[in-house]
Amino acid sequence: MTRHRKRPLAERVAHAAEAVLAEQGHASFVDVLLGMGWLNPNTAAAWRRGQIECLEGAILTAPPRLAEAMRLFRSWAETKGLSASPAAYIARTPQRPPLRFSRSGDPAVEEQYRTHWISPDLPEKKRERLVEEANRPPELVVIQPLNKGWKCHRCGGTGGLLIMEPPGPACLSCAKLGDLEFLPSGNALLTRRVKAKSARTAVVVRFSKRRGRYERQGLLVEAKPLAAVMQELGLDRLE
Numbered sequence: 367m368t369r370h371r372k373r374p375l376a377e378r379v380a381h382a383a384e385a386v387l388a389e390q391g392h393a394s395f396v397d398v399l400l401g402m403g404w405l406n407p408n409t410a411a412a413w414r415r416g417q418i419e420c421l422e423g424a425i426l427t428a429p430p431r432l433a434e435a436m437r438l439f440r441s442w443a444e445t446k447g448l449s450a451s452p453a454a455y456i457a458r459t460p461q462r463p464p465l466r467f468s469r470s471g472d473p474a475v476e477e478q479y480r481t482h483w484i485s486p487d488l489p490e491k492k493r494e495r496l497v498e499e500a501n502r503p504p505e506l507v508v509i510q511p512l513n514k515g516w517k518c519h520r521c522g523g524t525g526g527l528l529i530m531e532p533p534g535p536a537c538l539s540c541a542k543l544g545d546l547e548f549l550p551s552g553n554a555l556l557t558r559r560v561k562a563k564s565a566r567t568a569v570v571v572r573f574s575k576r577r578g579r580y581e582r583q584g585l586l587v588e589a590k591p592l593a594a595v596m597q598e599l600g601l602d603r604l605e
């Protein structure tokens with residue numbers, strides 16, 4: 367790579383990294399890719415749902431340039447004195463497999479993707495919270511499909527809700543979530559209390575064509591804690 371190409375890339379990486387660091391107090395290479403426009407946010411979300419095998423397959427730049435950006439990001443973080451903290455990237459599918467970043471699967475490359483760089487200026491408590499959040503398994507996401515003709519890849523059935531698994535959509539019984547009940551958004555206190563008591567939960571989303579993104583509709587929760595909390599709050603039915 368020639369000098370005049372190298373310089374703008376270093377600047378672009380630093381610019382994206384500075385912006386995300388200022389906003390959230392930590393930065394990862396995935397944040398930088400999003401900031402540089404090399405990764406589409408909807409694609410990143412699909413990858414997090416386990417719909418894309420490896421992130422690099424969806425990155426809009428040539429592999430050597432990507433490797434160079436990764437190296438530049440690491441040196442930016444080290445120069446700034448940020449502290450490296452590994453984060454868990456787990457797919458939002460019932461099986462919860464670790465997400466894969468690189469085509470090669472090289473552990474050293476995977477580790478660079480997984481590293482969150484945290485600002486040393488943040489208070490100790492805040493840093494601890496960031497590390498904890500980065501390692502918390504993500505919420506399961508269940509989709510209310512707009513297309514009613516979908517087919518479960520396991521049993522061939524259909525239904526009002528589906529969960530995406532790497533081979534395709536699955537019905538909730540096949541995903542072993544069939545016993546959960548739908549708690550619509552709207553009562554924050556009820557949602558918070560039931561969520562704290564329900565061992566298994568899943569967020570229910572529906573795609574808004576108008577806004578071009580998935581929007582939260584409510585939560586799937588276990589029936590028993592739902593009934594108990596409704597009683598606690600003196601509710602006899604869900605709105």
Ligand SMILES: [Zn+2]
Binds near residue numbers: 541
């Ligand atoms: Zn099924």
